[in-house]
Amino acid sequence: MYFNSIDFAVFLPIVFILYWFVTNTRLKFQNALLVLASYVFYGWWDWRFLSLIIFSSLVDYTIGLQLQNQKNQSKRRLLLWSSIAVNLGFLGFFKYYNFFVDNFVQAFSFFGHQIKPNTLQIILPVGISFYTFQTLSYTIDVYKKKLEPTKDLISFLAFVSFFPQLVAGPIERATHLLPQFYKRRYFHYSKAIDGCKQMLWGFFKKIVIADNCAEYANQIFNNSQDYNGSTLLIGALFFTYQIYGDFSGYSDIAIGTSRLFGFDLKQNFAFPYFSRDIAEFWRRWHISLSTWFRDYLYIPLGGSRGSTWLKVRNTFIIFLVSGFWHGANWTFIIWGFLNALYFLPLLLTKRNRTHLNIVAQDRWLPNIKDLFSMGLTFGLTVLAWIFFRAETVSHAFTYLKEIFSASLLSLPTVRPFYLFVLLLFFMFIEWLGRANAYAIERLLLRKSKALRWSFYMFLIVLTFIFSSQTEQEFIYFQF
Numbered sequence: 001m002y003f004n005s006i007d008f009a010v011f012l013p014i015v016f017i018l019y020w021f022v023t024n025t026r027l028k029f030q031n032a033l034l035v036l037a038s039y040v041f042y043g044w045w046d047w048r049f050l051s052l053i054i055f056s057s058l059v060d061y062t063i064g065l066q067l068q069n070q071k072n073q074s075k076r077r078l079l080l081w082s083s084i085a086v087n088l089g090f091l092g093f094f095k096y097y098n099f100f101v102d103n104f105v106q107a108f109s110f111f112g113h114q115i116k117p118n119t120l121q122i123i124l125p126v127g128i129s130f131y132t133f134q135t136l137s138y139t140i141d142v143y144k145k146k147l148e149p150t151k152d153l154i155s156f157l158a159f160v161s162f163f164p165q166l167v168a169g170p171i172e173r174a175t176h177l178l179p180q181f182y183k184r185r186y187f188h189y190s191k192a193i194d195g196c197k198q199m200l201w202g203f204f205k206k207i208v209i210a211d212n213c214a215e216y217a218n219q220i221f222n223n224s225q226d227y228n229g230s231t232l233l234i235g236a237l238f239f240t241y242q243i244y245g246d247f248s249g250y251s252d253i254a255i256g257t258s259r260l261f262g263f264d265l266k267q268n269f270a271f272p273y274f275s276r277d278i279a280e281f282w283r284r285w286h287i288s289l290s291t292w293f294r295d296y297l298y299i300p301l302g303g304s305r306g307s308t309w310l311k312v313r314n315t316f317i318i319f320l321v322s323g324f325w326h327g328a329n330w331t332f333i334i335w336g337f338l339n340a341l342y343f344l345p346l347l348l349t350k351r352n353r354t355h356l357n358i359v360a361q362d363r364w365l366p367n368i369k370d371l372f373s374m375g376l377t378f379g380l381t382v383l384a385w386i387f388f389r390a391e392t393v394s395h396a397f398t399y400l401k402e403i404f405s406a407s408l409l410s411l412p413t414v415r416p417f418y419l420f421v422l423l424l425f426f427m428f429i430e431w432l433g434r435a436n437a438y439a440i441e442r443l444l445l446r447k448s449k450a451l452r453w454s455f456y457m458f459l460i461v462l463t464f465i466f467s468s469q470t471e472q473e474f475i476y477f478q479f
Helices: 006-021 027-043 047-069 073-110 128-143 153-161 174-181 189-222 229-260 278-284 287-301 308-326 330-348 368-389 393-403 417-432 449-465
Strands: none
Touching: 006 027, 006 229, 027 047, 027 153, 047 073, 047 128, 047 153, 073 128, 128 153, 128 174, 128 287, 153 174, 189 229, 189 417, 189 449, 229 368, 229 393, 229 417, 278 287, 278 330, 278 368, 287 308, 308 330, 330 368, 330 393, 368 393
């Protein structure tokens, strides 16, 4: 079920009414309703994959209880690796089986050996990369004794399957989200209104910005051989805003929807395109995944401790794994490799923790240095996104070759003026709200109520005017 669908527009009010007016007498009833609603939400795509998420949940729930009772360290380690094997085994089979088979065949073909592969028509379960990491964090934290294992099965099932963030995050830690299912929740009007505002901004990002950018980005990338360098550069820019509007828009809708039910999810995006270096970008982009890799992979590998070689090794591992997490294609791995290269100078000069505050804090405009740094970081990010969007590695290099040719100086053949205006408006609002959890959180709060609501209505009107005739799938559903 898509957030931007009629199905969800019907589903959400029904669940909301049942949650606050029917099952509100007992916490277990509310949690059970959330489990049922989440399974309906997830099963809307393909009910067969419900068995995966239920099985994964039961495995980690059981292993968590076993870890509490087991004192032998070797057996505790075996339980942990059992959880990792089950979860990553599912992820590896459904997401990477054909990738490894195809590359295995190509490797042997290179040496003159022909092998007939047995590839399968595997359908990737929606959200498997997200809920797999969420359940893994629970088992790992229980193993490290950072968290007491739960004996409340309904709460645990609700934690794993919580429908607002189930299929594309944020990837929540059990230490943050699971305890919220233990406590009685009360409806707060101000919290609900705040959630609705964040949902509105998320829908604007997705429908107005991402979907309209997608129309031209897809046109240009899918027919890149027909366009000059300047047009290809515009296509890369449109994809840059498409993926940000699409993914951060989903996160905003998920976080806002959660607030309607009394839950707080962590911020997943913090205005990354205003970053002054690539390290700051990764502290602001897909925060839940970046911090997951930091805490469960980078730090256990040694993090920034040890020799320069170990720091470099760990940096490349984290970025390459991040790239591979996104998809079974060499384009994603090269995307991760590029980001590691971008990060390397900052690491070696110990400047990777330089920009911890927001840009131009307490000022309207950035200074020349910040403006240059933001422009350089944004430009490097756009180039990396080309590999992320390209169908193959050769497609990406051909695309880049044409951008850096003389045709870059030619006039672009695709010039949707209305979209440039929308992007300017969008980035202006984002700039004004860059110190907040989302752009319009505090916008116009000190102004009149009429002006504030006129602005919200303006966003709603724009969303209807520029909405697509067909439902547009969120990009990260494929990951």
